[in-house]
Amino acid sequence: MRPATFTVIVDKVRVEAMDTVSIELRASDSSPLPPFDAGSHISLHLPNGIVRSYSLVNATGHRDRYVLGVLRARDSQGGSAFVHEKLRAGDAIVISEPRNNFPLDETGERFVLIAGGIGITAIYSMAQRLVALGKSVDMLYCCRSREHAAWLEPIQSLGISLTLHFDAQHGGPPDLRGFLDERDRDTRFYCCGPTPMLSAFERACADNGYTHAHIERFSADPNAVKDTAKAGYEVQLARSGKLMRVEPGARLLDVLRAEGIDVASSCEQGICGSCETPVIEGDIDHHDSVLSESERAEGKTMMVCVSGCKGGRLVLDC
Numbered sequence: 001m002r003p004a005t006f007t008v009i010v011d012k013v014r015v016e017a018m019d020t021v022s023i024e025l026r027a028s029d030s031s032p033l034p035p036f037d038a039g040s041h042i043s044l045h046l047p048n049g050i051v052r053s054y055s056l057v058n059a060t061g062h063r064d065r066y067v068l069g070v071l072r073a074r075d076s077q078g079g080s081a082f083v084h085e086k087l088r089a090g091d092a093i094v095i096s097e098p099r100n101n102f103p104l105d106e107t108g109e110r111f112v113l114i115a116g117g118i119g120i121t122a123i124y125s126m127a128q129r130l131v132a133l134g135k136s137v138d139m140l141y142c143c144r145s146r147e148h149a150a151w152l153e154p155i156q157s158l159g160i161s162l163t164l165h166f167d168a169q170h171g172g173p174p175d176l177r178g179f180l181d182e183r184d185r186d187t188r189f190y191c192c193g194p195t196p197m198l199s200a201f202e203r204a205c206a207d208n209g210y211t212h213a214h215i216e217r218f219s220a221d222p223n224a225v226k227d228t229a230k231a232g233y234e235v236q237l238a239r240s241g242k243l244m245r246v247e248p249g250a251r252l253l254d255v256l257r258a259e260g261i262d263v264a265s266s267c268e269q270g271i272c273g274s275c276e277t278p279v280i281e282g283d284i285d286h287h288d289s290v291l292s293e294s295e296r297a298e299g300k301t302m303m304v305c306v307s308g309c310k311g312g313r314l315v316l317d318c
C-alpha cells in the first residue's frame with residue numbers, strides 16, 4: 001500500500017524568491033533517480049514525522065537530481081517551516097518515488113499555462129518540457145509581488161509568450177477570463193494555483209467550451225471534502241480477511257490505522273495521492289482531487305483520507 005520510498009541527500013538549498021526555497025536532491029551513490037515527467041511530485045518524509053508532497057520543478061529527463069520548490073506556508077503545521085528552517089545541504093532524507101496527478105497531454109500543439117504563486121513549480125516544469133518539444137506556449141504567471149516570483153529569470157529566458165501579473169502592482173488578482181477567452185478549442189489549458197484562481201479558471205474554460213482544461217490543487221477543494229460515512233459501512237481486507245466497520249462520520253484512514261494497517265499519507269485532503277489504496281470490490285464514494293473521471297469509474301483505487309463507501313461493503317487489496 002505504501003509507495004516505494006528511498007533515501008537521498010540534500011545537495012542544495014537555495015532561496016528562489018521571498019518565502020520560497022528550492023531543494024535539490026541527489027542519490028547518495030550518484031545512481032540515476034527514478035524517472036518522472038512534467039507535473040510530477042514527490043513526498044518528503046521529514047525527520048519530524050511529517051510527510052509533505054511537493055511538485056518537481058526540473059525538466060523531464062533529469063535522472064541525476066530532483067528539484068522541489070517549497071513555499072513557507074503562513075499557517076505551516078511543521079512541514080514547510082521545517083524545510084525552511086532546518087533542512088540543510090548534506091542532510092539525508094527519505095522521499096517517495098515520483099507520482100503524477102497532473103500529466104501533460106503532449107499530443108497538443110498549443111498550450112496555455114497559468115500559475116498562481118507556488119503553483120509555478122509544476123507549471124515551470126511543463127513549460128520546460130513543452131519548449132523542448134517545440135510546442136507553442138502562452139503562460140500567465142501571477143504572484144503577490146515581483147519579489148515573490150520564483151524562477152523569474154529562467155522562465156523569461158525560455159522564449160515563450162509570458163504575461164506577468166503582480167497583485168501588489170495591479171491592485172488585485174488577474175483577469176483570467178480576459179486571458180482565456182477566444183482561444184482555439186484545441187488548445188491544452190493547465191492551471192495550478194490557489195482555490196479562487198482554479199475556480200475562476202474552471203468557470204472560464206467551461207463557459208468557453210474548452211474540453212482540454214486541467215488543474216492541480218495544492219489545497220483541498222472545499223466542495224470535495226465531505227463526511228463520507230453518513231450511513232456507515234463494512235471494510236474487508238482481502239489479504240488478512242480482517243473485517244472492520246466505519247461508523248458514520250469516521251474516516252476510513254483512521255479506521256485502518258486503528259487496526260494497525262500501515263497507510264501512507266501526506267495532505268490528508270485528497271490532493272496528493274499518498275494514501276491511494278487498491279480496491280477489489282465496493283461502491284466507492286470518491287471525494288479526492290487526484291483521480292480522473294475514468295479512474296473513478298474503473299473503481300480500482302481510492303484515496304482513503306477523504307473517500308469512503310456509499311454503503312454495504314468495501315473490499316480493499318491490502
Ligand code: FES
Pocket residue numbers: 264265266267268269270271272273274275276288290303304305306
Ligand atoms: S493523504 Fe493525500 S490524498 Fe490522501
